[in-house]
Amino acid sequence: MPARNNEGFVVNANEWTPAAASIIAADDGIKLNEKHWEIIEFLRLFYKTHEVSPPSNRLFVKSVKEALGDTRGNSIYLMTLFPGTPAKTACRIAGLPRPTNCL
Amino acid sequence: MIDQSPYGTWVGREALDMAFSLAAFDQAVSILFTDTGVNWLRAFQQPNDIAQKSVAKNLSAAPIFGVEALYADAAACRRYGLTLDNMIEGVVMCESSSELLHQFAHAAFAG
């Protein structure tokens, strides 16, 4: 299991594994299915390309919309998959750093 | 507007954060790089050994987040040997920064 900070975020994104994702998700009471994995893979690719997490919920939704279209890129859909603050929950599970503008 | 070089301070990253936040709320926002700030736009930055993230890669997310344009002051680019060929994609060269500023309702310098 990769090292995590006090908010549960993986310290080094390179140490993340799919197995770790399942464990982190379980902490949030989420059992990962294909829909989750689609978003997780999107976030991993996003981080590899831009070296930054989507900084807020709005920009998370916007980025997903840009890449995967309207059915995935809307806040209800992402809120259902990743309850709480979707950008935060999804980035935590995907092994990305904490989005800077999420409280 | 960013007129300070990358990696030296956090000023530029804060400006980037502000631009992204404005874009998040669907405000029309563009970023203009002037003076030593144009060095943000150089391609093939590899800051791994100084333990930082690439500002160029961060900037490549700007269009996705809804930032309308990345402008570069042409005179500053000439000074630092920058052409569209050795800069990141999607930069618009701007011959007159002062004229460009008049097209915006509000302009602010980083820092």
Place this chain on the structure above:
Amino acid sequence: MALIHTLHILNKTPGHARSLQCMDALRPGDALLFTESAVLALATQQHPEIDVPVFVLAPDALARGLGQCPDGVTQVDFPAMVDLTAQAQTVISW
């Protein structure tokens, strides 16, 4: 290796007042080391007027997309930078 009289370590951008002051202070027998934002000097066509050895801290150049060094400039890593400072009789950090 020959001793360096004064090693000038510059971390300011080329237009910065202290950068200009540093260039004025160079004397024969000195050496100049660019670190941090000062490595951007490699991208401009301006060189010090006095002929002194010029070094650049490689990780800082690489970070800014300036890994290809112009002729006459020597790249150094952190251990080599320490060696340089040890060779210098005096060091000025600008």
